[in-house]
Amino acid sequence: MLSQKTRYTIRALQHLSDKYRQGPVRLDAIAEAQNIPRKFLTVILSEMVREGLVISHRGREGGYELGLDPVDIRYGDIIRLTRGSLALVPCAARNAHEHCQNCLPEAECRLRGLMLTLRDEMAAMLDRMTLADPIEVEPPFEEA
Template structure:
């Protein structure tokens, strides 16, 4: 499951992508438009600036803008920056691998084998979609689908 931080980060970066290349947004504008708490947004934008994704400019005409073209920012990278991994379990992580507590040896664990496939498919999808790609309308939620 995506953390709230990751979801907020994606929404903030989508907002900035909509303004690219010339637009700049102030923090309050992003917070209000995307329903993100301002204190949380400060942390998120600082982290994205350190990662080279966002530029900030102080002053009256200041604000935040993407440091890269939206086509160069993949959703998979955003998740990795904010979450550390695309894997659902630590033993399936490519870059933050850890052995699971209370588990079978990795070479025998079918759950790990399954989670490696899930991680690879998730990475393939998220790494193929960028902030420049249109994300079409959201389907209506229907309770009967549950």
């Protein structure tokens, strides 16, 4: 699962992407439009500023705006930033690789083999899509 924080991050960035080149957007405006707890959002956006994805302006008329063109922000990058890795197991991470606890030697671990393939497929998709891409929305499922 993506953490709530990662989900908030993605939605906040999508919001900023929609307002790109329209001047800074206030934190409260994002929080309200995206239904994100205000205080939590300050933490999230400050991190994005530190990472360079977002630029902030203080004081009156302040707010946030994307620091890069939406076309240059890939979903894969956002997830890597907030979660460290795209992989579903630590030993299958290509960037933030870590050994798993209580595992077999990596050279013989079939779970790792499988998860590496899966990670690569996920990465292919998430690195193809950027904040600039339109995303088709699906109607909610029927209730069970």
